[in-house]
Amino acid sequence: MEEKVKGILIIIGGAEEKTCNGTILKRIFELSGGEDASIVIITVATQEPKRLGENYIRAFEDMFVDDIQAIHIYTRRDANSNQIIKILERATCIFFTGGDQLRITSLIGGTKCERVIREKYKTGTIIAGTSAGASCMSETMITTGSDDDSPKKCTLKMAPGLGLLKGTIIDQHFAQRGRVGRLLLAMAQNPRMLGVGIDENTGIVVMQNAMFEVIGSNAVTVLDGIDSTTTNVSEIKPDQILAMTDIKMHVLPTGYKFDLSTRKPVSRR
Numbered sequence: 001m002e003e004k005v006k007g008i009l010i011i012i013g014g015a016e017e018k019t020c021n022g023t024i025l026k027r028i029f030e031l032s033g034g035e036d037a038s039i040v041i042i043t044v045a046t047q048e049p050k051r052l053g054e055n056y057i058r059a060f061e062d063m064f065v066d067d068i069q070a071i072h073i074y075t076r077r078d079a080n081s082n083q084i085i086k087i088l089e090r091a092t093c094i095f096f097t098g099g100d101q102l103r104i105t106s107l108i109g110g111t112k113c114e115r116v117i118r119e120k121y122k123t124g125t126i127i128a129g130t131s132a133g134a135s136c137m138s139e140t141m142i143t144t145g146s147d148d149d150s151p152k153k154c155t156l157k158m159a160p161g162l163g164l165l166k167g168t169i170i171d172q173h174f175a176q177r178g179r180v181g182r183l184l185l186a187m188a189q190n191p192r193m194l195g196v197g198i199d200e201n202t203g204i205v206v207m208q209n210a211m212f213e214v215i216g217s218n219a220v221t222v223l224d225g226i227d228s229t230t231t232n233v234s235e236i237k238p239d240q241i242l243a244m245t246d247i248k249m250h251v252l253p254t255g256y257k258f259d260l261s262t263r264k265p266v267s268r269r
Helices: 023-031 049-061 082-089 101-108 112-123 180-189
Strands: 008-012 038-042 067-071 093-096 126-130 140-144 157-160 168-172 194-198 202-206 211-216 219-224 248-253 257-259 264-266
Touching: 008 023, 008 194, 023 049, 023 093, 023 126, 023 202, 023 211, 038 049, 049 067, 067 082, 082 112, 101 112, 101 140, 101 157, 112 126, 140 168, 140 180, 168 180, 180 194, 180 219, 194 202, 202 219, 248 257
Parallel strands: 008 126, 038 067, 038 093, 093 126, 168 194
Antiparallel strands: 008 202, 140 157, 194 219, 202 211, 211 257, 219 248, 257 264
């Protein structure tokens, strides 16, 4: 039996408002302990770590958080450094920025940094991520794929994620970049998993009971292909179009909830 975690995941579709008035960052602030929070920004995904780190530091400082810092991981040696581990160990929130999700998993996967993050999540720490930092939360993550196009096998590449959110594939910038096709293709190749597409300036707060709540200004799309009756994904050539029938789709704006264990939305009442 899998051990129940005590932490909370906040998974963001990217382009969230980076000010003290932003709905999503305010929720992170509140859940992490308010002014007593200890927030660590991990910039490993981005090619502009200092600039992006400073943006988040400024936003949380405007909320009167004193204990906030960014850690820049450039190599796997950095991810094993005792200095970084000590910073992570005292955090009440660990936040992954956007960038390239493959940098996250390839540079911290299997390191002391990853082990500490997993342990912190199990024992009650908030783990948040935006854009690339959202994609890496799932067991299997999309690394590349065509936007705004019909699903074709050749356009999609996937890799193992951190697996903090079981049974899901996360996609981000979802409606804004027309990514429904690539998420459908990812689901066709992993039909037991739910596809969760998160729009920009929108996020999900995943609680310990496997229920998530939608926050932010746009929507979350949940695709469920577990009861799909037809698929050609194993037969088509790389440049051919996917067929997949009898798929469930749920579109959930802010305030709506979804039960990941029952695979059903919860009425907003």
